[in-house]
Every structure is written in C-alpha cells, then in structure tokens.
Amino acid sequence: MTLKFEGYVKSPDGFGTGTYEVLHPKGASIEITRSLFEGDVLQLTSVRNTPDPALEKARGIRLYEENKKLFDGYLRAPDYRRGSNKYRTLTTGVYDWRKELEAIYITESAGGTESYVDRSIDFILPDLCRIANSAGVVKKQTYKYDPARLPYHPSLFETELISPTFTNTVWDAFTELTKQMDILEISRTGQWVFKVDSLQDDNYIYIIPQMISIDAVIFGDFEVGAGFTDHFTHPYGLMLWAKTLEDITSSDLTLTITYIDQGGANPNTATVMIPRDTPKGSYFSVPLEPGDKLVKDVTNITGSGGGTGNTIRLEGKGTRTIPDWKLQPPKSIGKDYRKLLNHVVIKGKGNLKNQTLGDIPLLDSTSITSNDFYVNPDTQPTMRNYLKVTISNPTAGDKTGSVKLRGFSAPPEGPDELLEERFYLRVPAGQAINHATDNRYYSLSMNVSPNTGLNITGFWGCTVKMEEFMYGVAGRSINMFGLRADTILKVDFDTQLKCDSYAHELVESYHAPTVYISASLKPGYIDTSDLVGKTVRLEDELTGTQEDFLCTKQVLRFSGTQRYEQIEAMRFNYDWEYTE
Known part of the structure; x- marks a missing residue:
C-alpha cells in the first residue's frame, strides 16, 4: 500500500485549471470519515519540530492509494499546538466539497431567491451547479450533474415539471429538492438525499441524488427458446445474481454471461448453472472472472438445457458481502426506536x-343487540388497508368485551390469505374507544355466521362503527409501540396525491424500528473503496440471515503500515407485518 498526498497549486499565469503537487507530511496519521448524511472529512495529525508550510494554508487536498482516489476536498483550518518540548502537533481538518456548497448563496448575497417555473429536475440540478461554479473557490474541478452517474435515474426527473423557489445556499436548494423527489417518486420506497462525489473523476465533482434504499438493478433476462432481453446498466457496478422467474423443469440450465466489469473492461465471461427442479424465486451468486468484483452491465446471455419458457433474471445487488468471520469483534447491532412514526398528518x-380515513364508513354506526353479535360490513375496503373499529357506550355502566374480524389479504381471484384477529376493549360509560387492526384487509368475509366479517362479544347496548385508514397510519405499529404521531406543517404540496404519497412513504419507512450495525474489519479484509450510500450484505442476528444494509458511514485510518476500516450501516423494516 502506497499513499500519495497532494495539494492544489493555482496556475501562475492564469492559463489552465492548475495542478496538484505531491506533499510529504512527515510522521502523519490520517483518518478519513465518509458520511452519507454529514459529508466527508479527512483528519491529518502529525508531530513535528518544524512548521509545514504546505499545510499552513487553505488549498485543495487529495489522497490516493496507488491510483485509487480516497479523498478530495479543501483544507480550511490548520491548527498548530506547541508542546513544552518544542514539538508541534499539527491537526489539519480537510472537508469535502459539500462544505463549500453549504456556504454558496443562491444569489450574490444572503436573502436572495432563485425561482424556476415549470422546470424538470434534470434542468434545475445543472443550473444549480452553474451557480456553484460561478461562486466557488478556484480549483481544478467543476460541479456537474450527470444522469448517467446516478445509481437510479427515474423518468420523473425528466418528465415532471415543478416550480420551486430557493433561498439561502445551494445546499439548501438541494435539500429542498429532495422533498419534491420524495413526493414524485412513487415506484420505489425510500427518501432522497444528495451525495457530493469527487472520487469518480479528477475534473468533476458530481452531484448525485440517491435514495436511502437498497441498491439494485435488473441487467437483463434470458428465456429458453426466446433468448436475451437487455434492460439497465449501473454506474459503478454491483454483485451479480441469477434469479429464477419460473420453476426450472426438464434439465439443468447453464448460462454463459457476457458482462462489463467495475473498471469498464469488456467483454468478460461468467458461467452459472441452475439445477433442475429449482423453484421460482431462487437466487444464485454468479462467479466472475479473477480480479472482477462488480458488474456494470450484462451485454449478452446464452444458455443450454432447461425447458422452453424457463426464464432467468440477471440482477445486480450489493457492493460487498462481509460475513462475521471477516469482522473484528465486537460487532454492534441494535434497533433504533427513536424515529418511530405510525401516524402522520401532512398539511399542504x-x-x-x-386523507387519513376513507370517504365512506365500511360499517356505519350500528346497534349491538346481543352479547354475541355478528355483522357484515356495508362496504368493502377500497384497497388493502388497516381498519379502525370504534365502540361507543351510551349506557350508564362500563362495558368490556372483544371484537373478532375475519377477512382476506387480496382480491378473491387471489392469491390471498385468510386473516383473523381478536382484540379486547374496555369502554367507560358515556365514552367511545377506537382500535386499529393489526392486519391490513383487502376484503372482509361476507359469509354467514359464524364466518361473518365481525363477531362482537360483551357490548350489548353499545354501537359499532368501522372505517378504513387510508394514508399515514400503521395500525399494527400503533398496537405494538403506542401512538407515535407527527404533524408536518407548511409543506409546499398543491395536490391531494402529493400529501397522501408523502404520508404513506414516511410511515412505511418508520413504522418499525431501524436496524443499525457498526463493525470493524480484520486487517486482511480491509477495502478502501468508497462504500457510503452503497449496499453491503451483513449477517443480521435479529433475523438469523444475511440482510442487505445501506452503508451510512465508513472510517479509514492510516498510520505507518497499519490500516483500519470501520463501517456503520442501516436497514429499514418496510414489512407492514413486522412483529417482535
């Protein structure tokens, strides 16, 4: 391992973009912290008996390992501390280019605004880069937005027109744009963030909007008898997997795959065999050529064996797989309940x-005429939703009892699942108590007693009403963790769809605890490649299997010949049926 430390030098005659000179910080230890939410920082610490003029001034700084760039940023505040023995401790903080974007105002002075009318995100982002390039420090690179560099570039970035007004800084404008992206994106679950990526190129600082979600792409499909269908590419590459879309019949199916590797080399060839009788939905890791770790694109697939119509999908999933035996104990894993959200109101x-409740009650207020009361709903849910059951007690005494529901998870044409639950309630005299269901129902059973939709015991003389929760409510989570509610005011949403979509997305992401893992790598398995914002497969003791996590922080340390890598990763529990 050879590290190369460089500092920016302006062009003396004003021609050209300047160059980088090699620096030699003596006896220095280096720590790089890469963070998805806070940006990147390089900390350099050295003990010297003389000053180091090269690190006493503000300038661009780069760090390379061989030809791989590990860091690119701006030295802002060198700090010398003199000791009693005349040695100085130099602590230098170098920040990535996000810090500059946080300081550049949209207009020439604070308080100005920049408005766009009926413009696409693909138009606005290059224009914000133009503003940043007009006001930033003199440097070799320029800010650039390139859709081809995005892990996921939805068509809405090009087709949907928005009219935002931005104030304050360029970074504030990026942050504001993420709210619009969150609303417009309805095909995938996850919130948008911006990553400032200066590691891909020496001439550009890429502005990368990406989702806080697992990184995956469909490269292509192969069908026996029909051949190869090409789909998508990926900018930096993912691990390659073969997924069966049908049961594999007749005989073993062998695929020969031509691909482009993480460095852009093409063609490369991989082979994978899918055994006979493999069921639909099975995954197989595809071994690549020696030295290859990731795949940017699959350009062709041929096959032999299998049965006509057998179809295999080639997917990219994950950037690294790190089993526990590659980790330095202890490894930390836990759940974060602090951000739980199971009821949200978005005000536009x-x-x-x-819309929290459906327009029409599934069962309007109905008198309960016995202590073993059966009733069918008047209306079925509009889609698979949690339900709200309200028992009102107009009598002079407290009432206790239970409510049993039976219904289905999908339309009658299926596939569906028969769902059943019962919950106990105590309703004080003269009051009403409501309860959210644990299950989401697509329809309630309309059969005759005792298989009716509702069976209510113990509430003779009371009334029952049933409604469906529409957007922004997670019933099972409320019952498990208690009400965790929030109201978000002054959101610049001008349609009902935007309010509903954002509420649904927030609750889907945060109705269950987020899982976090923190771990350090053993020396032999350290990889200095940028992992932040990318997917890593880790062993999850909470589920007993390997799971896909999103890397949110990566720390690298270099001191002499010693290296150190620590990662922090997170995983959302999107499953509405999550339970503990």
Missing part, C-alpha cells in the same frame, strides 16, 4: 392534508 397548501 390551503386546506390540503393527507
């Missing part, structure tokens, strides 16, 4: 807010 423009 005027009187707009997300």
Whole structure:
C-alpha cells in the first residue's frame, strides 16, 4: 500500500485549471470519515519540530492509494499546538466539497431567491451547479450533474415539471429538492438525499441524488427458446445474481454471461448453472472472472438445457458481502426506536392534508343487540388497508368485551390469505374507544355466521362503527409501540396525491424500528473503496440471515503500515407485518 498526498497549486499565469503537487507530511496519521448524511472529512495529525508550510494554508487536498482516489476536498483550518518540548502537533481538518456548497448563496448575497417555473429536475440540478461554479473557490474541478452517474435515474426527473423557489445556499436548494423527489417518486420506497462525489473523476465533482434504499438493478433476462432481453446498466457496478422467474423443469440450465466489469473492461465471461427442479424465486451468486468484483452491465446471455419458457433474471445487488468471520469483534447491532412514526398528518397548501380515513364508513354506526353479535360490513375496503373499529357506550355502566374480524389479504381471484384477529376493549360509560387492526384487509368475509366479517362479544347496548385508514397510519405499529404521531406543517404540496404519497412513504419507512450495525474489519479484509450510500450484505442476528444494509458511514485510518476500516450501516423494516 502506497499513499500519495497532494495539494492544489493555482496556475501562475492564469492559463489552465492548475495542478496538484505531491506533499510529504512527515510522521502523519490520517483518518478519513465518509458520511452519507454529514459529508466527508479527512483528519491529518502529525508531530513535528518544524512548521509545514504546505499545510499552513487553505488549498485543495487529495489522497490516493496507488491510483485509487480516497479523498478530495479543501483544507480550511490548520491548527498548530506547541508542546513544552518544542514539538508541534499539527491537526489539519480537510472537508469535502459539500462544505463549500453549504456556504454558496443562491444569489450574490444572503436573502436572495432563485425561482424556476415549470422546470424538470434534470434542468434545475445543472443550473444549480452553474451557480456553484460561478461562486466557488478556484480549483481544478467543476460541479456537474450527470444522469448517467446516478445509481437510479427515474423518468420523473425528466418528465415532471415543478416550480420551486430557493433561498439561502445551494445546499439548501438541494435539500429542498429532495422533498419534491420524495413526493414524485412513487415506484420505489425510500427518501432522497444528495451525495457530493469527487472520487469518480479528477475534473468533476458530481452531484448525485440517491435514495436511502437498497441498491439494485435488473441487467437483463434470458428465456429458453426466446433468448436475451437487455434492460439497465449501473454506474459503478454491483454483485451479480441469477434469479429464477419460473420453476426450472426438464434439465439443468447453464448460462454463459457476457458482462462489463467495475473498471469498464469488456467483454468478460461468467458461467452459472441452475439445477433442475429449482423453484421460482431462487437466487444464485454468479462467479466472475479473477480480479472482477462488480458488474456494470450484462451485454449478452446464452444458455443450454432447461425447458422452453424457463426464464432467468440477471440482477445486480450489493457492493460487498462481509460475513462475521471477516469482522473484528465486537460487532454492534441494535434497533433504533427513536424515529418511530405510525401516524402522520401532512398539511399542504390551503386546506390540503393527507386523507387519513376513507370517504365512506365500511360499517356505519350500528346497534349491538346481543352479547354475541355478528355483522357484515356495508362496504368493502377500497384497497388493502388497516381498519379502525370504534365502540361507543351510551349506557350508564362500563362495558368490556372483544371484537373478532375475519377477512382476506387480496382480491378473491387471489392469491390471498385468510386473516383473523381478536382484540379486547374496555369502554367507560358515556365514552367511545377506537382500535386499529393489526392486519391490513383487502376484503372482509361476507359469509354467514359464524364466518361473518365481525363477531362482537360483551357490548350489548353499545354501537359499532368501522372505517378504513387510508394514508399515514400503521395500525399494527400503533398496537405494538403506542401512538407515535407527527404533524408536518407548511409543506409546499398543491395536490391531494402529493400529501397522501408523502404520508404513506414516511410511515412505511418508520413504522418499525431501524436496524443499525457498526463493525470493524480484520486487517486482511480491509477495502478502501468508497462504500457510503452503497449496499453491503451483513449477517443480521435479529433475523438469523444475511440482510442487505445501506452503508451510512465508513472510517479509514492510516498510520505507518497499519490500516483500519470501520463501517456503520442501516436497514429499514418496510414489512407492514413486522412483529417482535
């Protein structure tokens, strides 16, 4: 391992973009912290008996391992501390280019605004880069937005027109844009963030919007008898997997795959065999050529064996797989309950807010005429939703009892699952108590007693009403963790769909605890490649299997010949049926 430390030098005659000179910080230890949410920082610490003029001034700094760039940023505040023995401790903080974007105002002075009318995200982002390039420090690189560099570039970035007004800094504008992206993106679950990526190229600092979600791409499909169908590419590459879309019949199916590797080399060839009788939905890791770790694109697939119509999908999933035996104990894993959210109200423009309940009750207020009461709903749910059951007690005494529901998870044409639950309630005299269901129902059973939709015991003389929760409510989570509610005000949403979509997305992401892992790598398995914002497969003791996590922080340390790598990763529990 050879590290190369460089500092930016302006062009003396004003021609060209300047160059980088090699620096030699003596006896220095280096720590790089890469963070998805806070940006990147390089900390350099050295003990010297003389000053180091090269690190006493603000300038661009780069760090390489061989030809791989590990860091690119701007030295802002060198700090010398003199000791009693005349040695100085130099602590130098170098920040990535996000810090500059946090300081560049949209207009020439604070308080100005920049407005766009009916413009696409693909138009606005290059224009914000133009503003940043007009006001940033003199450096070799320029800010650039390139859709081809995005892990996921939805068509809405090009087709949807928005009219935002930005104030304050360029970074504030990026942050504001993520709210629009969150609303417009309805095909995938996850919130948008921006990553400032200066490691891909020496001439550009790429502005990368990406989702806080697992990175995956479909490269292509192969069908026996029909051949190869090409789909998508990936900018930096993912591990290659073969997934069966049908049961493999007749005989073993062998695929020969031509691909482009992580360095852009093409063609490369890989082979994978899918055994006969492999069921639909099975995954197989595809071994690559020696030295290859990731795949940017699959360009062709041929096959032999299998049965006509047998179809295999080639997917990219994950950047690294790190089993526990590669980790330095202890490894930390836990759940974060602090951000739980199971009921949210999004208030947009005027009187707009997300629709919490359906327009029509599934069962309007109905008298309970016995202590073993059966009733069918008047209306079925509009889609698979949690339900709200309200028992009102107009009598002079407290009432206790239970409510049993039976229904289905999908339309009658299926596939569906028969769902059943019962919950106990105590309703004080003169009051009403409501309860959210644990299950989401697509339809309630309309059969005759005792298989009816509702069976209520113990509430003779009371009334029952049933409604469906529409957007922004997670019933099972409320019952498990208690009500965790929030109201988000002054959101610049001008349609009902935007309010509903954002409420649904927030609750889907945060109705269950987020899982976090923190671990250090053993020396033999350290990889200095940028992992932040990418997917890593880790062993999850909470589920007993390997799971896909999103890397949110990566720390690298270099001191002499010693290296150190620590990662922090997170995983959302999107499953509505999550339980503990």
